[in-house]
Amino acid sequence: MTKAETPSSRRLAPLLAALAMFGPFSIDTMFPAFPAIAAQLQASPLAMQQTLSVYMIAYALMSLLHGPLSDSLGRRNVILGGVAVFMLASVGCATSASIEELLAFRAVQGMSAGAGMIVGRAIIRDCFDGAAAQRLMSTVSMIFGVAPAIAPIIGGWVIAFARWPMIFWLLAAFAGILWLACLFLLPETHPHDRRIGLSLRGMAGTYLQIVRDPAFLPLVLAGTLGFNALFVYISSAPAFVIGLLGLNEQQFAWLFIPAIGGLMSGSFLSGRLAGRVSGQATIRLGYSIMLGASAINLATALLLARPVVPWSVLPIGLHSIGIGLAFPTLTLQLLDRFPRVRGGASSMQAFVSLVFSAILAGVVSPLISDSVIKLAATACAITLAGFLAWNAYRVIERRWPRAIIQA
Numbered sequence: 063m064t065k066a067e068t069p070s071s072r073r074l075a076p077l078l079a080a081l082a083m084f085g086p087f088s089i090d091t092m093f094p095a096f097p098a099i100a101a102q103l104q105a106s107p108l109a110m111q112q113t114l115s116v117y118m119i120a121y122a123l124m125s126l127l128h129g130p131l132s133d134s135l136g137r138r139n140v141i142l143g144g145v146a147v148f149m150l151a152s153v154g155c156a157t158s159a160s161i162e163e164l165l166a167f168r169a170v171q172g173m174s175a176g177a178g179m180i181v182g183r184a185i186i187r188d189c190f191d192g193a194a195a196q197r198l199m200s201t202v203s204m205i206f207g208v209a210p211a212i213a214p215i216i217g218g219w220v221i222a223f224a225r226w227p228m229i230f231w232l233l234a235a236f237a238g239i240l241w242l243a244c245l246f247l248l249p250e251t252h253p254h255d256r257r258i259g260l261s262l263r264g265m266a267g268t269y270l271q272i273v274r275d276p277a278f279l280p281l282v283l284a285g286t287l288g289f290n291a292l293f294v295y296i297s298s299a300p301a302f303v304i305g306l307l308g309l310n311e312q313q314f315a316w317l318f319i320p321a322i323g324g325l326m327s328g329s330f331l332s333g334r335l336a337g338r339v340s341g342q343a344t345i346r347l348g349y350s351i352m353l354g355a356s357a358i359n360l361a362t363a364l365l366l367a368r369p370v371v372p373w374s375v376l377p378i379g380l381h382s383i384g385i386g387l388a389f390p391t392l393t394l395q396l397l398d399r400f401p402r403v404r405g406g407a408s409s410m411q412a413f414v415s416l417v418f419s420a421i422l423a424g425v426v427s428p429l430i431s432d433s434v435i436k437l438a439a440t441a442c443a444i445t446l447a448g449f450l451a452w453n454a455y456r457v458i459e460r461r462w463p464r465a466i467i468q469a
Contacts, residue, residue: 121412138250287418289415306431351387352385
């Protein structure tokens, strides 16, 4: 886009952040309602856990299409379609009469929820370069960080005063309002002359080129694993908050406010550092904080006779600061390696991240959520793996500094 056509970052930031909020709102608002949903729909604890993993698997699979669709059809059209489908799926969840119906509509929610986040990242890079892009990405991350903090709180208070379907009616209303905002305020940032044809063969070729880039896997893992160390606790939130900490459905804020407050603080700091220190230094600082927080978290779990607030949640908040620092820059570096197909690169990043998150939610979390030591050790191991992936990327970058897919 030319400078005259470039939309204001102040206008884009809240809109893109709201679009990215679908994911955490869809996941976190229903955590406090797990017991009520299970009782009404006669669902087992395993079936309730699948409401998360089914959503995330669908999100991951559809994420492979959101980016290429936006590269071909335009960013705005894909976002409007995704928000509309999400609204209808939320209505379906609210009216579900069985766990099977709920799982089906959760899958549709997952298929549509990623459009805003995935395409939104491409929009940022369409419009801005360098420090300006990092500042906007950090601002979006900071605003977006409000969602996981307030979502379980909202869910808990809804359960206190209404039945669980009201959670999904509120999600449908949120989607409807946001659809109207996008219709009137969201510009098209990917003009016709930059669009590429849409075909299964072309899509497969694009993804093959992306995964052949030797830097792709370590770079995407560096961002994915850093966040997944936190997602260990998010996916295990009902067991951690209610079972291990001994709190009730209205007290999920003890986990989510430190975690999301840390994400917002780190994102704010990342934006302040943009243009003042290098991206590599920002990521290095972020991972230093994450590694230190992981060590403190594991030591706290081993030393305390039983988990208690605030000591068992403060290291999680510290870890989140490191994520907020590193993730915006890691995302921009990935998109910059594929300037011609940023939508496809964003899709691949989301796909890998969501596959890991779905495995954590559906397989790993049920095995470790009965012990604070298991949770802390798993988060520590994931953080260390992400740090090793970052160092592998740094070695590869020195050998292959240019993107395989050229502008």
